[in-house]
Amino acid sequence: MSDKTFVDTNVLIYAHDADAKAKHEMAKTVLRELWEQRAGVLSMQVLQEFYVNSTRKIAKPLPRSQAQSVVSTYSPWCMETTPAEIAAAFRIEEEARISFWDALIVASAAKAGSVRILSENLNARQIIVGIRIENPFA
Numbered sequence: 001m002s003d004k005t006f007v008d009t010n011v012l013i014y015a016h017d018a019d020a021k022a023k024h025e026m027a028k029t030v031l032r033e034l035w036e037q038r039a040g041v042l043s044m045q046v047l048q049e050f051y052v053n054s055t056r057k058i059a060k061p062l063p064r065s066q067a068q069s070v071v072s073t074y075s076p077w078c079m080e081t082t083p084a085e086i087a088a089a090f091r092i093e094e095e096a097r098i099s100f101w102d103a104l105i106v107a108s109a110a111k112a113g114s115v116r117i118l119s120e121n122l123n124a125r126q127i128i129v130g131i132r133i134e135n136p137f138a
Contacts, residue, residue, distance in 0.1 A: 006041045006109035008119035009049040017058045040077045043108040047071050096128045
């Protein structure tokens with residue numbers, strides 16, 4: 001499969017949060033498959049959110065060095081966010097009636113040519129600017 005898949009922060013967090021149990025295993029499997037297919041995409045926003053949430057907000061926070069290693073590992077998947085994506089996010093926020101931060105995820109996914117976004121936060125089966133939203137944990 002060569003179609004690009006944008007990975008939202010929650011999927012990345014679950015993959016590194018062993019306390020997430022079934023979600024942990026599912027997220028690890030999904031990320032492994034995307035890695036093998038060279039189909040994973042994410043944004044700097046996702047890496048930043050991952051770092052903060054995984055080191056501060058999960059039940060057993062990751063050591064900063066471990067979270068930094070994860071960020072380094074996934075940085076090749078990262079695409080740059082420019083003022084054009086921010087402007088697109090403003091439009092998507094209004095049209096799709098979602099938060100600005102979620103709209104920025106969608107705008108970044110669109111820039112990367114993603115056909116789907118894996119997220120627990122957005123509405124599964126919804127299509128926004130031609131990108132299908134999927135909840136890998138549903």
